[in-house]
Amino acid sequence: MEKDKHDPKGLIRESYRIDGITEGECRSIFLDWALSLPDGQEVQEVLSALLDRYAAGNEDHPMTDVMRQGQVRMQAPRRRGGWRSRSRN
Secondary structure, eight states: OOOBTTBTTOHHHHHTTSTTOOHHHHHHHHHHHHHHSOTTOOHHHHHHHHHHHHTTTOTTSHHHHHHHHHHHHHHSOOOOOGGGGSOOO
16 A cells, blocks of 8 residues: 555544544544644645545545644634743843
């Protein structure tokens, strides 16, 4: 089997093959997938490619939802609050 540059461990592909997989399980798989990406790989580009490949016909699959949420959250990083956001004088 040839390695997929967008899914090096085949985690996303396999998640779509698991009957009855839950959103929580998909989130765990997604995190493992994200941590396994090579340094410098553009996550938004990779997520778009994977959604193009898997979302059609799988709109109700929990991994499709998790990847779409990942796209939105990675585009808009949140500001840290509290003492970490204050400058130190």
